[in-house]
Amino acid sequence: MLLLLGPSKMMNPWQYITKRIAENKWGAYVARRVARPIDLRLIPLSNGYLNTGLGTRWGKSIGLLTCWGAKSGAERKIPLLYTRFGESIILVASKAGEKTNPAWFYNLRKKPECTMQSRGHCAAYVARQVSGEEYDKAWSIACENYPGYEKYKARVERI
Numbered sequence: 001m002l003l004l005l006g007p008s009k010m011m012n013p014w015q016y017i018t019k020r021i022a023e024n025k026w027g028a029y030v031a032r033r034v035a036r037p038i039d040l041r042l043i044p045l046s047n048g049y050l051n052t053g054l055g056t057r058w059g060k061s062i063g064l065l066t067c068w069g070a071k072s073g074a075e076r077k078i079p080l081l082y083t084r085f086g087e088s089i090i091l092v093a094s095k096a097g098e099k100t101n102p103a104w105f106y107n108l109r110k111k112p113e114c115t116m117q118s119r120g121h122c123a124a125y126v127a128r129q130v131s132g133e134e135y136d137k138a139w140s141i142a143c144e145n146y147p148g149y150e151k152y153k154a155r156v157e158r159i
Helices: 015-023 025-045 104-111 132-145 148-155
Strands: 062-068 075-085 089-090 112-118 121-126
Touching: 015 025, 015 148, 025 062, 025 075, 025 112, 062 104, 075 104, 075 132, 089 148, 132 148
Parallel strands: none
Antiparallel strands: 062 075, 062 112, 075 089, 112 121
16 A cells, blocks of 8 residues: 655644635735845845745745846845745746736846845855746746646736
């Protein structure tokens, strides 16, 4: 007999509340305005172990992206939800379902070299946009990590 144990899909009350807030347009806006400034300080101070997603299913997947401005060349740090994909990571430029892409998306298109700090580890990456079959697979994996992406995608065409 062989049993495969996967992570539980059940949520505790805190996870359920944060998920419900983040999935709606107003809640996503407030979360971005409140969580981002906190995470910008908390992630570097804790070496990536603490963030505003603590206690949620996706809290272990929030990291600090460092990239450089497409126009200014200045260093930019952005706390983001990410999804592991083999040795790579998936970043979804969802901007919580808003109509425009986040600035970091354009920064990475112009200057794809970046780093991601999370859970005691900082690694260098080179970004590239995916399409076709690769997009479908990456999208499916990202949505397993954070199902709210599906609601964001329903609000806009660009994701």
